[in-house]
Amino acid sequence: MSTHPFRVADALAVLGAGFAERTVAINDHGERIGYRQWGERGPLVVLLHGISSSAASWLPCAQVLSHNMRVLAWDAPGYGSSTPLADVAPRAADYAGRLQAWLAALDVTPDAIVGHSLGALMASAYVAAAPAAMQPKCLMLLNPAQGYGQPGQEDQSRSVQAQRLATLDQLGIDGMAESRHAHLLRPNATDEERAWVRWNMKRLNDGGYRQALAMLSGDDICS
Numbered sequence: 001m002s003t004h005p006f007r008v009a010d011a012l013a014v015l016g017a018g019f020a021e022r023t024v025a026i027n028d029h030g031e032r033i034g035y036r037q038w039g040e041r042g043p044l045v046v047l048l049h050g051i052s053s054s055a056a057s058w059l060p061c062a063q064v065l066s067h068n069m070r071v072l073a074w075d076a077p078g079y080g081s082s083t084p085l086a087d088v089a090p091r092a093a094d095y096a097g098r099l100q101a102w103l104a105a106l107d108v109t110p111d112a113i114v115g116h117s118l119g120a121l122m123a124s125a126y127v128a129a130a131p132a133a134m135q136p137k138c139l140m141l142l143n144p145a146q147g148y149g150q151p152g153q154e155d156q157s158r159s160v161q162a163q164r165l166a167t168l169d170q171l172g173i174d175g176m177a178e179s180r181h182a183h184l185l186r187p188n189a190t191d192e193e194r195a196w197v198r199w200n201m202k203r204l205n206d207g208g209y210r211q212a213l214a215m216l217s218g219d220d221i222c223s
Contacts, residue, residue: 008195011059018066019059023081026101033102034081035074039066043111046103046136047073050117050145051212052184054079057200072110074102076122078208089214092125092147099126100134112138118212120144121221149220161217168209177201
Protein backbone atom coordinates (compact mmCIF):
# COMPACT_ATOMS: atom_id res chain seq x y z
CA MET A 1 0.00 0.00 0.00
CA SER A 2 2.89 2.36 0.57
CA THR A 3 4.21 2.09 -3.00
CA HIS A 4 0.94 1.89 -4.95
CA PRO A 5 -2.17 4.08 -5.14
CA PHE A 6 -4.39 3.56 -2.13
CA ARG A 7 -7.37 1.27 -2.76
CA VAL A 8 -10.03 0.38 -0.22
CA ALA A 9 -10.26 -3.23 -1.42
CA ASP A 10 -6.52 -3.66 -0.83
CA ALA A 11 -6.77 -1.97 2.56
CA LEU A 12 -9.57 -4.27 3.71
CA ALA A 13 -7.61 -7.33 2.62
CA VAL A 14 -4.53 -6.19 4.53
CA LEU A 15 -6.68 -5.20 7.51
CA GLY A 16 -8.06 -8.70 7.85
CA ALA A 17 -4.73 -10.43 7.31
CA GLY A 18 -2.26 -8.30 9.24
CA PHE A 19 -4.19 -5.89 11.44
CA ALA A 20 -7.20 -7.94 12.48
CA GLU A 21 -9.47 -6.90 15.33
CA ARG A 22 -8.93 -8.50 18.74
CA THR A 23 -10.53 -7.99 22.13
CA VAL A 24 -9.31 -8.38 25.68
CA ALA A 25 -11.09 -8.31 29.03
CA ILE A 26 -9.83 -5.47 31.21
CA ASN A 27 -11.55 -6.39 34.49
CA ASP A 28 -13.87 -8.92 36.12
CA HIS A 29 -17.02 -6.98 35.17
CA GLY A 30 -17.08 -8.06 31.55
CA GLU A 31 -15.68 -4.81 30.18
CA ARG A 32 -13.48 -5.22 27.12
CA ILE A 33 -11.29 -3.23 24.77
CA GLY A 34 -11.10 -3.93 21.06
CA TYR A 35 -7.75 -3.34 19.43
CA ARG A 36 -5.48 -4.20 16.54
CA GLN A 37 -1.78 -5.05 16.58
CA TRP A 38 1.03 -5.52 14.11
CA GLY A 39 4.72 -6.25 14.42
CA GLU A 40 6.61 -8.69 16.61
CA ARG A 41 9.77 -6.89 17.65
CA GLY A 42 11.13 -3.46 18.46
CA PRO A 43 9.77 -0.58 20.54
CA LEU A 44 6.05 -0.62 21.33
CA VAL A 45 4.03 2.30 19.94
CA VAL A 46 0.41 2.81 20.99
CA LEU A 47 -1.89 4.67 18.57
CA LEU A 48 -5.00 6.54 19.77
CA HIS A 49 -7.52 7.57 17.11
CA GLY A 50 -9.69 10.69 16.90
CA ILE A 51 -13.41 11.24 17.36
CA SER A 52 -14.49 10.15 13.87
CA SER A 53 -12.04 7.29 13.43
CA SER A 54 -11.12 3.89 14.83
CA ALA A 55 -8.19 1.55 15.30
CA ALA A 56 -8.58 0.49 11.67
CA SER A 57 -7.93 4.04 10.47
CA TRP A 58 -4.29 3.63 11.52
CA LEU A 59 -3.74 0.83 8.98
CA PRO A 60 -1.38 2.67 6.59
CA CYS A 61 0.75 3.91 9.51
CA ALA A 62 0.76 0.54 11.23
CA GLN A 63 1.88 -1.22 8.08
CA VAL A 64 4.94 1.03 7.83
CA LEU A 65 5.77 1.13 11.54
CA SER A 66 5.49 -2.65 11.93
CA HIS A 67 8.74 -3.16 10.02
CA ASN A 68 10.70 -1.92 13.04
CA MET A 69 8.16 -1.61 15.85
CA ARG A 70 5.31 -3.35 17.61
CA VAL A 71 2.09 -1.44 17.00
CA LEU A 72 -1.02 -1.42 19.17
CA ALA A 73 -4.07 0.63 18.17
CA TRP A 74 -7.18 0.62 20.32
CA ASP A 75 -10.81 1.29 19.68
CA ALA A 76 -11.55 3.84 22.39
CA PRO A 77 -14.37 3.02 24.84
CA GLY A 78 -17.66 3.14 22.95
CA TYR A 79 -15.94 2.51 19.61
CA GLY A 80 -15.88 -0.80 17.76
CA SER A 81 -16.31 -3.63 20.24
CA SER A 82 -14.92 -1.66 23.20
CA THR A 83 -17.22 -1.34 26.20
CA PRO A 84 -18.55 2.21 26.61
CA LEU A 85 -17.75 4.24 29.70
CA ALA A 86 -20.43 4.41 32.38
CA ASP A 87 -20.69 8.22 32.43
CA VAL A 88 -22.70 9.78 29.60
CA ALA A 89 -20.39 12.81 29.79
CA PRO A 90 -16.95 11.33 30.54
CA ARG A 91 -13.70 13.22 30.81
CA ALA A 92 -10.31 12.50 29.30
CA ALA A 93 -9.23 10.99 32.62
CA ASP A 94 -11.94 8.33 32.23
CA TYR A 95 -10.57 7.31 28.84
CA ALA A 96 -7.05 7.40 30.26
CA GLY A 97 -8.12 5.02 33.02
CA ARG A 98 -9.40 2.56 30.44
CA LEU A 99 -6.19 2.98 28.47
CA GLN A 100 -4.17 2.08 31.53
CA ALA A 101 -6.40 -0.93 32.25
CA TRP A 102 -6.06 -2.13 28.67
CA LEU A 103 -2.27 -1.92 28.68
CA ALA A 104 -2.18 -3.66 32.06
CA ALA A 105 -4.41 -6.44 30.71
CA LEU A 106 -1.95 -6.94 27.85
CA ASP A 107 0.96 -6.71 30.32
CA VAL A 108 2.81 -4.13 28.22
CA THR A 109 4.39 -0.74 28.77
CA PRO A 110 4.39 1.64 25.79
CA ASP A 111 7.64 3.09 24.52
CA ALA A 112 5.65 5.73 22.65
CA ILE A 113 2.05 6.92 22.62
CA VAL A 114 0.69 8.76 19.59
CA GLY A 115 -2.59 10.62 19.99
CA HIS A 116 -4.39 12.06 16.99
CA SER A 117 -6.98 14.82 17.43
CA LEU A 118 -9.28 13.69 20.27
CA GLY A 119 -6.81 10.90 20.97
CA ALA A 120 -4.33 13.60 22.00
CA LEU A 121 -6.61 14.55 24.90
CA MET A 122 -6.67 10.92 26.01
CA ALA A 123 -2.91 10.53 25.60
CA SER A 124 -2.21 13.68 27.61
CA ALA A 125 -4.53 12.54 30.38
CA TYR A 126 -2.81 9.16 30.46
CA VAL A 127 0.64 10.69 30.85
CA ALA A 128 -0.68 12.96 33.60
CA ALA A 129 -2.02 10.05 35.66
CA ALA A 130 -0.21 6.81 34.84
CA PRO A 131 2.35 5.47 37.30
CA ALA A 132 6.02 5.84 36.47
CA ALA A 133 6.33 2.19 35.46
CA MET A 134 3.71 2.65 32.72
CA GLN A 135 4.90 5.98 31.33
CA PRO A 136 5.99 6.14 27.68
CA LYS A 137 9.42 7.41 26.75
CA CYS A 138 7.85 9.49 23.98
CA LEU A 139 4.50 11.26 23.62
CA MET A 140 3.45 12.51 20.18
CA LEU A 141 0.31 14.60 19.67
CA LEU A 142 -0.85 14.94 16.06
CA ASN A 143 -3.23 17.78 15.25
CA PRO A 144 -4.28 17.72 18.90
CA ALA A 145 -7.81 18.63 19.87
CA GLN A 146 -7.59 21.25 22.62
CA GLY A 147 -11.06 20.65 24.02
CA TYR A 148 -13.55 23.38 24.91
CA GLY A 149 -13.61 23.00 28.68
CA GLN A 150 -11.40 25.96 29.51
CA PRO A 151 -13.10 28.79 31.44
CA GLY A 152 -14.43 31.39 29.01
CA GLN A 153 -15.17 28.84 26.28
CA GLU A 154 -18.65 27.90 27.49
CA ASP A 155 -20.47 29.42 24.51
CA GLN A 156 -18.15 27.78 22.00
CA SER A 157 -18.43 24.47 23.83
CA ARG A 158 -22.22 24.53 23.69
CA SER A 159 -22.16 25.58 20.03
CA VAL A 160 -19.79 22.81 18.95
CA GLN A 161 -21.73 20.17 20.82
CA ALA A 162 -25.11 21.39 19.55
CA GLN A 163 -23.95 21.51 15.92
CA ARG A 164 -22.42 18.04 15.99
CA LEU A 165 -25.39 16.51 17.79
CA ALA A 166 -27.78 18.13 15.34
CA THR A 167 -25.87 16.60 12.44
CA LEU A 168 -25.92 13.18 14.11
CA ASP A 169 -29.62 13.40 14.97
CA GLN A 170 -30.60 14.56 11.50
CA LEU A 171 -28.36 12.34 9.39
CA GLY A 172 -27.41 9.37 11.54
CA ILE A 173 -23.98 7.75 11.44
CA ASP A 174 -24.08 6.89 7.73
CA GLY A 175 -25.29 10.33 6.71
CA MET A 176 -22.72 12.02 8.92
CA ALA A 177 -19.99 9.95 7.27
CA GLU A 178 -21.17 11.11 3.86
CA SER A 179 -21.40 14.78 4.85
CA ARG A 180 -18.38 15.20 7.13
CA HIS A 181 -15.70 12.82 5.85
CA ALA A 182 -14.02 15.55 3.80
CA HIS A 183 -13.19 17.43 7.03
CA LEU A 184 -10.67 14.68 7.82
CA LEU A 185 -8.88 14.81 4.48
CA ARG A 186 -6.65 17.08 2.47
CA PRO A 187 -8.44 18.97 -0.34
CA ASN A 188 -6.92 16.85 -3.11
CA ALA A 189 -7.67 13.47 -1.53
CA THR A 190 -8.40 10.70 -4.00
CA ASP A 191 -11.80 9.04 -4.32
CA GLU A 192 -10.36 5.89 -2.75
CA GLU A 193 -9.01 7.84 0.24
CA ARG A 194 -12.41 9.46 0.68
CA ALA A 195 -14.06 6.04 0.53
CA TRP A 196 -11.68 4.73 3.20
CA VAL A 197 -12.53 7.55 5.59
CA ARG A 198 -16.24 7.03 4.95
CA TRP A 199 -15.84 3.31 5.65
CA ASN A 200 -14.23 4.06 9.00
CA MET A 201 -16.79 6.70 9.95
CA LYS A 202 -19.70 4.41 9.14
CA ARG A 203 -18.42 1.99 11.78
CA LEU A 204 -18.92 4.55 14.55
CA ASN A 205 -21.30 3.73 17.39
CA ASP A 206 -23.89 6.40 18.13
CA GLY A 207 -23.46 6.24 21.91
CA GLY A 208 -19.68 6.16 21.81
CA TYR A 209 -19.58 9.18 19.51
CA ARG A 210 -21.90 11.12 21.83
CA GLN A 211 -19.69 10.34 24.82
CA ALA A 212 -16.56 11.39 22.94
CA LEU A 213 -18.26 14.62 21.87
CA ALA A 214 -19.18 15.34 25.49
CA MET A 215 -15.54 14.88 26.44
CA LEU A 216 -14.36 17.17 23.63
CA SER A 217 -16.86 19.82 24.67
CA GLY A 218 -16.23 19.63 28.40
CA ASP A 219 -12.53 18.92 28.81
CA ASP A 220 -9.31 20.84 28.19
CA ILE A 221 -5.97 19.39 27.16
CA CYS A 222 -4.14 21.68 29.58
CA SER A 223 -6.23 20.84 32.63
